[in-house]
Amino acid sequence: MIEITVRAVSTLKTKFQTPAVVPLPEGSTVKDLLSACEVDHNRVIVLLNNMQVNINHKLNHSDQVTILPFIIGG
Amino acid sequence: MKLKGYAGKQLRVQLTDAVIKEEEINLELLKKYLGGVGYGARLLYDELAPHIDALSAENKIVFTTGPLTGKNIPGGGSVEVCFKSPLTNLWGESRCGGNFGPELKASGYDFLIVEGKSDRPVYLLITAGGVQIKDAGHLLGKTVGEKTQIIREENKDAKLSVMCIGPAGENKVLFSTIMDEDRAAGRCGAGAVMGSKNLLAIAVRGSQKIEAEHPEKFRDATRKAMKAVRENPNTENFKEHGTVGDIASCDLLGDWPTQNWRSNSWGKGEELYNYFYEHNLVGNFGCYSGCPVGCGRMVKVDEGRFKTPVHGGAEYESITAFTAFVTNDNMDAAVHSTYLCNEYGIDTISMGAVIAFAMECYEKGLIKPEDTGNLDLSWGNPEVLPLLVKQVAEREGLGNLLADGVMRAADKLGHSAKEFAIHGKGLEAPAHDPRSSKALAVTYGTANRGLCHIHPLEGQAYDLGKSDFGLIPHGLKDPEEVDRWDAKDKGKMVKILQDGLVLPDILVNCKFMMYCGFTIKHFADIVSGLTGWDITEEELLKIGERTINIQRLFNVREGCSAADDMIPERMKSLPQFGRYKDEARCAIVNYADMLEDYYLARGWDKNGIPTRDKLASLNL
Numbered sequence: 008m009i010e011i012t013v014r015a016v017s018t019l020k021t022k023f024q025t026p027a028v029v030p031l032p033e034g035s036t037v038k039d040l041l042s043a044c045e046v047d048h049n050r051v052i053v054l055l056n057n058m059q060v061n062i063n064h065k066l067n068h069s070d071q072v073t074i075l076p077f078i079i080g081g
Numbered sequence: 082m083k084l085k086g087y088a089g090k091q092l093r094v095q096l097t098d099a100v101i102k103e104e105e106i107n108l109e110l111l112k113k114y115l116g117g118v119g120y121g122a123r124l125l126y127d128e129l130a131p132h133i134d135a136l137s138a139e140n141k142i143v144f145t146t147g148p149l150t151g152k153n154i155p156g157g158g159s160v161e162v163c164f165k166s167p168l169t170n171l172w173g174e175s176r177c178g179g180n181f182g183p184e185l186k187a188s189g190y191d192f193l194i195v196e197g198k199s200d201r202p203v204y205l206l207i208t209a210g211g212v213q214i215k216d217a218g219h220l221l222g223k224t225v226g227e228k229t230q231i232i233r234e235e236n237k238d239a240k241l242s243v244m245c246i247g248p249a250g251e252n253k254v255l256f257s258t259i260m261d262e263d264r265a266a267g268r269c270g271a272g273a274v275m276g277s278k279n280l281l282a283i284a285v286r287g288s289q290k291i292e293a294e295h296p297e298k299f300r301d302a303t304r305k306a307m308k309a310v311r312e313n314p315n316t317e318n319f320k321e322h323g324t325v326g327d328i329a330s331c332d333l334l335g336d337w338p339t340q341n342w343r344s345n346s347w348g349k350g351e352e353l354y355n356y357f358y359e360h361n362l363v364g365n366f367g368c369y370s371g372c373p374v375g376c377g378r379m380v381k382v383d384e385g386r387f388k389t390p391v392h393g394g395a396e397y398e399s400i401t402a403f404t405a406f407v408t409n410d411n412m413d414a415a416v417h418s419t420y421l422c423n424e425y426g427i428d429t430i431s432m433g434a435v436i437a438f439a440m441e442c443y444e445k446g447l448i449k450p451e452d453t454g455n456l457d458l459s460w461g462n463p464e465v466l467p468l469l470v471k472q473v474a475e476r477e478g479l480g481n482l483l484a485d486g487v488m489r490a491a492d493k494l495g496h497s498a499k500e501f502a503i504h505g506k507g508l509e510a511p512a513h514d515p516r517s518s519k520a521l522a523v524t525y526g527t528a529n530r531g532l533c534h535i536h537p538l539e540g541q542a543y544d545l546g547k548s549d550f551g552l553i554p555h556g557l558k559d560p561e562e563v564d565r566w567d568a569k570d571k572g573k574m575v576k577i578l579q580d581g582l583v584l585p586d587i588l589v590n591c592k593f594m595m596y597c598g599f600t601i602k603h604f605a606d607i608v609s610g611l612t613g614w615d616i617t618e619e620e621l622l623k624i625g626e627r628t629i630n631i632q633r634l635f636n637v638r639e640g641c642s643a644a645d646d647m648i649p650e651r652m653k654s655l656p657q658f659g660r661y662k663d664e665a666r667c668a669i670v671n672y673a674d675m676l677e678d679y680y681l682a683r684g685w686d687k688n689g690i691p692t693r694d695k696l697a698s699l700n701l
Contacts, residue, residue, distance in 0.1 A: 016329050016351055049314035052330060057660070059334065059545075061561060075330040078318045078397075079546035079596050 009033055009068040011040055016075045031066065038062040040072060052077040084108065085294035086148045086611030087116075092190040092212065094205060096278055097138060097197030101212050106191060112614070113700065116147030116191060117589040118174045119628035121163030124194070125172075126631055131638045135167035135270075136253060136277040138198035144244075144283070145192050147589030148608050150182045151291055155307050156591035156599070158183060158369020160244075160261075166269035167277075168255045168431075168486050169507035172529045172635045173269035174586070177244065178368035179261035182589060184242040187287025195280060204245070204282035206236065217281040222248055224424040225260040232284050245282035246272040247426025249474040253277055254484040256431035256509070257474075260423060263377070263393030264368050267428045268533050269508060294613030302606035306599055310373050313598035319376040320365055324397035329354045331397075332405070335661040336517035336545060338510065339405040340460060341437035342503050342651045344659035345514040345667065347405050356412045357400070363391055374597055380416055387417035387467070394419050398534050401512035402433020403466055407440055414463030421467050425474035430534060434509035435483040436469050438490065441501050447494050454478050503649050505532030506641070513537075515652060516667040518544030518565040522653070523575040523675050526646040529632040535592060539582040540575060542596065551600025552581045555622060566666035572678025580625035587628055627699045630691050634701070643689040646676060 015025040041048045054073040093102045114120040133139040142164040151157040160182030166173030202217040228245040249257035250272030257272030258265040293299035331337040332350025339347040363379040382389040403415035422429045442448040443458035472480025491502035503510045508531025515522035524540030542548040544565040585592040601618045653669035684695030
């Protein structure tokens with residue numbers, strides 16, 4: 008298992024308590040993490056250790072992930 | 082045979098001699114441009130002489146609708162205003178949400194052309210009873226809310242759709258707006274053009290139905306488009322957070338211009354949005370009847386010196402202009418100031434930008450305390466924000482200098498002021514930062530109306546937001562495979578994005594529908610059902626390309642060339658502070674290469690002039 012620290016930004020915080028440590032099987036991706044947090048991957052942007060990554064990015068133990076609500080436009 | 086999908090007529094009002102004329106629409110021209118900013122650009126290219134003074138009687142202002150304007154079409158609550166801009170002296174256009182567009186079309190007119198200049202303040206009334214030019218002396222000096230209310234009361238019709246200017250338009254502030262209640266035709270100074278004609282308002286109420294050539298096909302296409310919007314994740318985001326919900330994300334992503342563009346992040350976006358959500362937000366609303374998204378925010382400030390009634394406002398751009406641009410962390414002051422901008426009829430983006438510029442001048446000693454009437458223009462001072470809005474609207478004190486925009490103010494101040502007057506073609510820069518996505522740099526530089534927030538946004542949405550708008554079959558590279566920091570092929574991609582994303586402004590439909598699931602195919606199916614013209618996606622994209630080229634020709638005739646497509650040096654430089662300070666990929670070092678790539682894709686020469694071959698291929 009790997010453990011990922013997740014921080015949700017802004018009103019996404021109302022969806023789940025953060026920062027949270029989420030345990031996941033080895034080889035899990037950002038998409039798996041979002042599923043575990045019950046967040047729709049189509050509605051967010053994910054930063055891994057402060058840099059933007061796509062949902063297929065593979066996670067490592069102790070990665071720090073930030074989930075942002077993203078509104079395209081405006 | 083009656084033209085379907087359109088009202089079929091245009092109204093021409095010549096104010097100098099008070100002549101009102103109803104005209105048939107040239108069908109050949111309509112098929113080439115469809116409506117909106119396409120038809121408007123062709124009309125102004127043909128009817129305006131080059132180099133006229135934008136605030137003279139020679140300028141014209143055209144209120145345009147299109148086939149996708151209407152209450153029964155998602156996104157149909159739109160109107161596009163076209164004119165020569167007094168701020169840029171180039172092509173000017175400004176879209177406004179609300180019911181005015183559908184009402185104009187329902188009153189029997191696809192286009193309203195206003196020309197000349199009245200010798201006294203007037204307003205136009207367009208109803209089933211006819212078209213009247215009415216005295217407006219009693220409206221002088223009134224705010225937008227007051228003008229709207231008086232016009233409705235004196236005509237005993239609470240449902241009249243009213244577009245009007247505020248005091249700023251009357252005083253010809255070069256970035257004044259035309260307002261439809263809380264919504265704005267905001268950029269490029271349309272309000273000043275109306276003010277220069279002594280035209281204070283236009284009120285309209287229509288009752289005609291627009292028929293479709295193939296009603297079943299039209300209904301089916303509209304249903305499919307509506308389903309796509311309802312199922313798109315961005316729709317729910319817009320509804321829940323509005324555009325202002327983006328500030329926390331943009332700050333974290335390096336897409337939040339801060340302190341007059343010294344940085345692309347501030348670190349306070351999340352804290353500010355949380356405050357807004359808890360204290361200022363009342364609810365959401367749609368700016369026209371039947372909107373499936375409802376991105377508008379009803380907001381307020383309950384108490385204190387920035388107390389503000391419940392109103393529609395607080396958009397992403399407006400709030401960023403009064404927070405990050407000027408490093409003000411008092412959200413109540415930002416909400417209050419944007420409310421004042423709406424009531425005085427001022428573009429919130431340019432207003433925030435001129436304050437940021439003034440604050441940097443103050444810091445550098447180019448504007449001294451005695452120039453400000455002893456206002457303290459230190460960075461982040463919330464107290465001066467509403468005061469400066471009023472001064473600009475009334476052209477009082479320092480406001481008179483700032484009311485002409487940063488380009489002219491920098492010219493007058495001299496010294497180093499030009500280095501930090503952040504504009505493109507004379508239009509103040511909006512609230513996304515190309516240091517976060519290279520495609521945005523190209524869309525910013527090449528937008529025909531200058532450094533605006535509407536047309537260039539597709540660059541950011543593609544590179545950073547990974548939106549493809551259904552354009553992959555038309556040559557767009559899959560954004561998921563594109564690195565936002567990389568410059569390669571961005572010029573080429575921008576050409577495709579622009580040809581597609583100008584379509585809502587041609588069809589006169591809310592652009593956010595494309596951000597919420599509308600594709601070019603939806604447009605083609607709806608237009609075909611409405612008009613019976615069986616238009617294809619490729620033909621629509623060609624009309625998009627033709628429109629961008631005719632607008633470019635308008636600008637070239639005014640003297641515009643590649644030099645005007647440059648973006649400010651500061652916008653390309655590494656941020657001076659913030660989380661991206663040491664991120665070398667933020668710097669835009671190959672802008673000229675991207676621009677060359679873009680010109681090549683456009684079929685323009687190295688100076689940015691459309692070639693004869695290109696124009697011939699577009700039947701121009």
